[in-house]
Amino acid sequence: MRYIEHLRKTFPMMKQHLLMDLGNSGWLNLLPSLKTNRLVYRVGLHAMGFAMFLLRLPKYIVYLNPEKLILPGLDVCVTTRCTLKCVDCAQRNTFYRSGKYAAVPEDSKLENISASIGKVLAAVDGVVIMGILGGETLLWPPLPQLLDEILASDKVFFIDVFTNGTLIPSGELLKRLKNKKAKVSISDYGVISSKKDVLIELFRENGVKFDVNYDGKTGWRRIYKAKDGPELPRGRTDEELGKIFKLCPIAKFCKHVIDDRLYICSILPHMDKLKIKPFDGMDFVDLNLPAAQVRDGIENFQSLDYLPACDYCDYMTGEDIQPAIQEEEGGA
Numbered sequence: 001m002r003y004i005e006h007l008r009k010t011f012p013m014m015k016q017h018l019l020m021d022l023g024n025s026g027w028l029n030l031l032p033s034l035k036t037n038r039l040v041y042r043v044g045l046h047a048m049g050f051a052m053f054l055l056r057l058p059k060y061i062v063y064l065n066p067e068k069l070i071l072p073g074l075d076v077c078v079t080t081r082c083t084l085k086c087v088d089c090a091q092r093n094t095f096y097r098s099g100k101y102a103a104v105p106e107d108s109k110l111e112n113i114s115a116s117i118g119k120v121l122a123a124v125d126g127v128v129i130m131g132i133l134g135g136e137t138l139l140w141p142p143l144p145q146l147l148d149e150i151l152a153s154d155k156v157f158f159i160d161v162f163t164n165g166t167l168i169p170s171g172e173l174l175k176r177l178k179n180k181k182a183k184v185s186i187s188d189y190g191v192i193s194s195k196k197d198v199l200i201e202l203f204r205e206n207g208v209k210f211d212v213n214y215d216g217k218t219g220w221r222r223i224y225k226a227k228d229g230p231e232l233p234r235g236r237t238d239e240e241l242g243k244i245f246k247l248c249p250i251a252k253f254c255k256h257v258i259d260d261r262l263y264i265c266s267i268l269p270h271m272d273k274l275k276i277k278p279f280d281g282m283d284f285v286d287l288n289l290p291a292a293q294v295r296d297g298i299e300n301f302q303s304l305d306y307l308p309a310c311d312y313c314d315y316m317t318g319e320d321i322q323p324a325i326q327e328e329e330g331g332a
């Protein structure tokens with residue numbers, strides 16, 4: 001029974017990992033000529049994905065062991081500074097910029113982030129995809145050094161560096177991005193992602209795996225009210241909160257490290273940092289605890305029935321919106 005329960009819990013992670021290998025790993029973007037023939041492109045995509053899957057087979061076997069704790073996704077926020085001013089930024093940069101909340105845009109310190117990641121890795125057996133994000137990730141000066149540390153870890157299977165397509169990486173950063181474990185996710189917000197085409201050429205020339213997300217028109221969800229707030233609870237019942245929490249993909253796949261805390265999802269840390277919601281202590285694990293207790297805390301995430309903090313978030317219920325409307329355009 002324990003084995004079946006373990007498989008039931010870990011199946012979504014295995015599926016996500018498999019899908020990564022079966023085509024979402026950015027390899028085919030390095031071969032633009034193949035894209036002119038969709039059939040060849042798709043066959044090539046799956047063939048390469050399957051080859052990757054075979055190469056990584058030992059990592060899948062880890063999932064089958066109920067004693068192992070694998071995080072499907074771990075996001076690390078390195079800066080809340082950004083080159084854009086998106087009205088509906090999921091990381092609540094609008095709130096940071098407003099100056100009306102408890103934090104303003106700033107870079108995290110390399111030593112703090114390294115220490116926090118080290119504490120998470122000491123407590124788990126692996127992380128499938130570590131996402132490095134901001135704000136705008138490429139604004140953060142020590143990114144090459146952080147990548148050196150993460151790429152050296154056997155416990156991190158893939159790294160995904162997110163950028164909004166407005167900056168060009170330095171030569172030092174480019175060297176790290178060529179690593180076989182690394183991929184870059186470029187957000188295409190239309191004309192405001194002004195360096196997107198240059199980035200794509202640069203990555204192709206240098207063998208950096210990448211993919212391009214969004215199409216400038218769809219793909220975002222409005223998750224909170226106006227920045228001038230106050231951000232009030234929506235008044236959902238425990239049952240409604242339970243449904244939201246159980247179905248939320250961010251809660252399943254996007255644990256988030258910020259300031260010595262590991263949060264259940266990547267929306268919550270900014271709520272806490274900005275002091276948008278009352279503290280309840282259910283939504284994060286304190287990384288200053290011994291590794292065994294951090295591990296217990298992460299395992300406990302899975303047994304929660306609902307999360308009170310979801311009452312401040314519309315990720316599962318909000319309207320779909322155009323990505324990256326800028327403050328000047330949106331009038332926020």
Ligand code: SF4
Binds near residue numbers: 249307314315
């Ligand atoms: S706060 Fe709740 S609903 Fe919003 S993303 Fe996190 S887990 Fe999902």
